[in-house]
Amino acid sequence: MASDRIEMNLARVSAPVVWVKMTTIAFRWEEVAAVYEQQGYEVYPLLIVRNPFDAWASLKHKWYGLNGVTAEDPPLMLRFSRFLKDWLQFKQHGWPVMCFEDFVANPEAALNKACEALPIEFNAAMLEAKSSVDDIAYVSESNASFAENLSQGVVGNVAKRIATLAEDEVNWLQSTFSQMNDEFGYSNRHGVDASRRELAPNPFDSRRYLGFGPQVLAKKVSAKLPALLKVCREVQAQKCPVVVYGQGDFGEYLLTILQNADVKVTVVMDTYATEQGVILGTPVCGPDRINEYQSGMFVIASFQHAAEIKRTLLASRTITDAQIFDFGVQ
Numbered sequence: 001m002a003s004d005r006i007e008m009n010l011a012r013v014s015a016p017v018v019w020v021k022m023t024t025i026a027f028r029w030e031e032v033a034a035v036y037e038q039q040g041y042e043v044y045p046l047l048i049v050r051n052p053f054d055a056w057a058s059l060k061h062k063w064y065g066l067n068g069v070t071a072e073d074p075p076l077m078l079r080f081s082r083f084l085k086d087w088l089q090f091k092q093h094g095w096p097v098m099c100f101e102d103f104v105a106n107p108e109a110a111l112n113k114a115c116e117a118l119p120i121e122f123n124a125a126m127l128e129a130k131s132s133v134d135d136i137a138y139v140s141e142s143n144a145s146f147a148e149n150l151s152q153g154v155v156g157n158v159a160k161r162i163a164t165l166a167e168d169e170v171n172w173l174q175s176t177f178s179q180m181n182d183e184f185g186y187s188n189r190h191g192v193d194a195s196r197r198e199l200a201p202n203p204f205d206s207r208r209y210l211g212f213g214p215q216v217l218a219k220k221v222s223a224k225l226p227a228l229l230k231v232c233r234e235v236q237a238q239k240c241p242v243v244v245y246g247q248g249d250f251g252e253y254l255l256t257i258l259q260n261a262d263v264k265v266t267v268v269m270d271t272y273a274t275e276q277g278v279i280l281g282t283p284v285c286g287p288d289r290i291n292e293y294q295s296g297m298f299v300i301a302s303f304q305h306a307a308e309i310k311r312t313l314l315a316s317r318t319i320t321d322a323q324i325f326d327f328g329v330q
Helices: 029-038 052-059 076-093 100-105 107-116 144-152 167-176 178-184 225-237 249-260 287-293 306-315
Strands: 047-049 097-099 164-166 191-193 242-245 267-269 282-285 297-300 324-326
Touching (some): 029 076, 047 100, 052 076, 052 164, 052 167, 076 167, 076 178, 097 100, 097 107, 100 107, 164 167, 167 178, 225 249, 242 249, 287 306
Parallel strands (some): 047 097, 242 297, 267 282, 297 324
16 A cells, blocks of 8 residues: 555455555554554554665665655655654564565565464465566555566565665664664665765655546556566667656656666656756756657656647657657556
8 A cells, every 4th residue: 555545445355364565654553553443454463674774775766765854755764763663563562573684585484484473374376476566456656676576476686786875874774773783683784975964854745646647546557667667778778768758747756767777868858848957867858859869769757648749759750659658558
């Protein structure tokens, strides 16, 4: 479910046991559990613990990890503090905790142990790579790596990239999570930059759901991500430009996803753009420059104006249907 709202409509689920996955961002575990219990559900807890330095390094560079100041995107230090309180509560009550690193090392053993504490019997099918985003009843904020790796099995491509953290971030994680770090043997393996201060939140209201139109209700916003990434990587390998058409909230979201997936976007194009525009370090230009990128791939980042944008591209007579990826249409 989305991190900033509790999924109440479970009509799509027919199984007697409903698996609800949440990230501790806007709510504590006990808050969500209380709501479901009030609705008559019997709630079983399971907490996934990961090295906080790795979790921080991963989140800070993703669009949904925004170090913001809103209820939807609260400061990272607040999110992590909420999670720490969840862990302390689980520890106090002896509720089941799964170590992410143990799961990666031996998925079958970790799942077996978790199932023993839940009303679920372990089944070898849990380890098979037969899932897709559409196999899940409710999907919200499904990120690129999740959608791309879901069909590869329970482990897939685990993020092990070394990042650089600011010194104040490392110091805060070391002191705040000292008890958990000691218990699980966690430490910082990332680079430390003493010249940067990034712990303080960014006073930016992301309004993350604007621009998604009816896809928000369908909660399937990422179904086309694997195909999009595949196409963009192929185009990039041929040293051809990748152009995102649409500089609104959806365009910025898409640009961030591509950047996080190591796809370099050459330019963001928009009908009302000026030559001076820049989004996330990427230049913005108007459609008068379509012919300059005629060898590239144009990704439409719009729901309401997708058809109009496609007509504009095709009207140039230098861009073909094969060069247009309409990300807005599912």
